[in-house]
Amino acid sequence: MTQAAVPARAEAPGPRGPLFAGIALAEWTKLRTLRSSYWTLLAAAAAMAGFGALLCAAYARHLTPASRAALDPAAYSESGFFLAQLAIGVLGVLTVTGEYATGSIRSTLTATPQRVTVLAAKAAVFTTIAFLTGLAASLAAYFLGQAIFAGKGIQEHLGGPGTLRAVLGAALYLAMLGLLALGLGALIRRTAGALAVLIAVLIFLPVSVGALPAAWQNHVNPYLPSAAGQALIGPTKFTPPGHLLSPWTGFAVLCGYTAAVLIAAAVTINRRDA
Amino acid sequence: MIAARGLTKRYGPALAVDGLTFDVLPGRVTGFLGPNGAGKSTTMRLIVGLDRPTAGTVTVDGRPYRGLRRPLWQVGAMLEASAVHPGRSAAGHLLALAHASGIQAHRVDEVLGLTGLGKVAGKRAGGFSLGMTQRLGIAAALLGDPAVLLLDEPVNGLDPDGVAWIRGLLRSLAAEGRTVLVSSHLMSEMENTADHLIVIGRGRLIADTSVEEFTRRASGGWVEVHSPETSRLAQLLGEQGAAVGAGSDGESLAVRGISAAAVGDLAARHQIALHQLVTRRPSLEEAFMALTGDAADYRPHRAAAAPGART
Numbered sequence: 001m002t003q004a005a006v007p008a009r010a011e012a013p014g015p016r017g018p019l020f021a022g023i024a025l026a027e028w029t030k031l032r033t034l035r036s037s038y039w040t041l042l043a044a045a046a047a048m049a050g051f052g053a054l055l056c057a058a059y060a061r062h063l064t065p066a067s068r069a070a071l072d073p074a075a076y077s078e079s080g081f082f083l084a085q086l087a088i089g090v091l092g093v094l095t096v097t098g099e100y101a102t103g104s105i106r107s108t109l110t111a112t113p114q115r116v117t118v119l120a121a122k123a124a125v126f127t128t129i130a131f132l133t134g135l136a137a138s139l140a141a142y143f144l145g146q147a148i149f150a151g152k153g154i155q156e157h158l159g160g161p162g163t164l165r166a167v168l169g170a171a172l173y174l175a176m177l178g179l180l181a182l183g184l185g186a187l188i189r190r191t192a193g194a195l196a197v198l199i200a201v202l203i204f205l206p207v208s209v210g211a212l213p214a215a216w217q218n219h220v221n222p223y224l225p226s227a228a229g230q231a232l233i234g235p236t237k238f239t240p241p242g243h244l245l246s247p248w249t250g251f252a253v254l255c256g257y258t259a260a261v262l263i264a265a266a267v268t269i270n271r272r273d274a
Numbered sequence: 275m276i277a278a279r280g281l282t283k284r285y286g287p288a289l290a291v292d293g294l295t296f297d298v299l300p301g302r303v304t305g306f307l308g309p310n311g312a313g314k315s316t317t318m319r320l321i322v323g324l325d326r327p328t329a330g331t332v333t334v335d336g337r338p339y340r341g342l343r344r345p346l347w348q349v350g351a352m353l354e355a356s357a358v359h360p361g362r363s364a365a366g367h368l369l370a371l372a373h374a375s376g377i378q379a380h381r382v383d384e385v386l387g388l389t390g391l392g393k394v395a396g397k398r399a400g401g402f403s404l405g406m407t408q409r410l411g412i413a414a415a416l417l418g419d420p421a422v423l424l425l426d427e428p429v430n431g432l433d434p435d436g437v438a439w440i441r442g443l444l445r446s447l448a449a450e451g452r453t454v455l456v457s458s459h460l461m462s463e464m465e466n467t468a469d470h471l472i473v474i475g476r477g478r479l480i481a482d483t484s485v486e487e488f489t490r491r492a493s494g495g496w497v498e499v500h501s502p503e504t505s506r507l508a509q510l511l512g513e514q515g516a517a518v519g520a521g522s523d524g525e526s527l528a529v530r531g532i533s534a535a536a537v538g539d540l541a542a543r544h545q546i547a548l549h550q551l552v553t554r555r556p557s558l559e560e561a562f563m564a565l566t567g568d569a570a571d572y573r574p575h576r577a578a579a580a581p582g583a584r585t
Binding site: 019022023025026027034035036104108111112114271273 | 322325342344346351353358363367370373375376414
């Protein structure tokens with residue numbers, strides 16, 4: 001019919017920039033335009049630094065010669081990860097399930113039908129933000145903790161053996177765990193379901209394994225996603241117990257679980273109706 | 275142009291879309307009609323690749339939607355009213371879509387202005403009325419200035435001003451040569467908007483025709499007669515070969531197969547008083563009801579509903 005009357009604009013200037021960069025920018029825009037993002041990140045940072053400082057203060061108050069000798073100041077100041085991981089995990093899950101719950105996923109996938117690319121962009125943006133937040137919180141936790149211990153004459157510096165690894169490791173662990181949560185969200189799609197699985201992995205599994213006979217525990221526990229990843233935040237002064245994985249091996253195991261979940265999510269996202 | 279060929283979608287045991295074949299051509303508003311649950315929304319989801327067809331294909335400008343690199347430049351779609359995160363502002367929602375599509379950010383302000391949302395651009399979409407949410411959906415559809423537009427029940431929740439606005443918008447978009455597909459479950463909405471109709475019921479194609487042709491095909495006219503002697507008149511009319519049924523109010527007669535003049539002459543010959551004698555033409559709404567009645571009632575589909583079905 002009157003095809004020629006279609007405004008040239010529809011074709012002329014055309015899309016700008018490479019595909020992935022645009023989608024990543026879109027995902028960043030989505031993250032920063034939701035208040036809940038700020039609250040969960042703030043909660044994670046506060047848990048990491050605040051809870052860590054609280055534990056350090058409690059430890060320093062009742063210092064005995066034995067506890068002084070057993071103290072690993074760097075690793076201990078990062079203890080807040082246990083609470084922070086829940087906040088980061090919630091944000092990871094919500095990054096995907098929030099879109100399904102509100103229907104905004106339909107806008108997202110109508111704008112970008114390349115679903116795996118969308119998932120990859122989401123993962124990249126979220127992991128970057130989670131790592132940077134985790135790193136800031138981890139550094140804050142470290143310096144707060146050392147300030148508290150310094151009052152008791154315990155000195156520690158970032159250049160010490162394993163110290164930087166533990167501080168950086170806390171941030172890496174939080175980011176990777178958040179990414180695992182994001183993968184669970186993409187696979188399960190429902191906030192409640194994905195959170196339930198995340199809580200099961202982080203809390204229920206370790207507790208259940210604790211009920212096994214000790215000989216079995218030593219074979220199972222190191223390979224749990226939580227324990228494996230946390231090896232990276234583990235002792236800096238002491239050699240870890242023999243059955244635990246070394247820091248980077250443990251972290252690699254966590255990365256493996258995360259990769260498996262993300263691959264499953266990428267395979268299903270293309271097959272399922274949005 | 276949108277082209278569906280044998281498009282079929284099954285959800286478990288339910289066949290939502292059943293072998294639809296149609297083309298939506300540029301330069302006119304195509305009304306996509308059917309009762310609730312007829313498969314309109316499913317068809318639209320299939321067109322934009324949100325759902326995968328069980329069988330058949332649907333293409334936009336010759337390509338499946340999921341093969342388009344940045345589809346918002348070619349296709350704008352408003353599917354369900356709320357494809358927006360309630361915690362995000364209207365501007366934030368549109369900006370994310372613009373970034374994902376490589377559309378420049380200033381276009382966001384343009385479509386916000388175009389849809390009358392300029393003043394609430396920074397407000398969270400969760401606080402929007404249904405009408406404002408619809409406008410935001412339309413703004414998103416217009417973002418890439420696309421040549422193909424799909425709008426699912428766009429009039430829902432709009433006030434009369436909004437309805438008039440969207441009618442004008444659709445007509446002007448079509449006049450610019452764009453392909454415009456608008457779904458509705460209300461025929462009356464389409465009466466002044468659509469040039470062409472695709473009517474479905476229970477997932478199947480019932481009609482793919484112009485608005486005038488649709489009305490003509492659905493039903494001929496009938497003659498409504500009010501008289502104090504309806505039973506005697508009905509008998510006489512029956513003897514003349516006319517089909518006589520009860521009128522809309524239950525007291526009058528609805529007569530088919532005979533002209534109003536012939537009814538008047540017959541009554542005069544037999545000295546029957548007539549209080550009212552009116553030739554009725556079916557409205558688009560009635561034509562729609564007659565054609566989709568079967569489909570909506572979950573009875574077996576018939577190619578053409580009998581005009582007498584109403585009486």
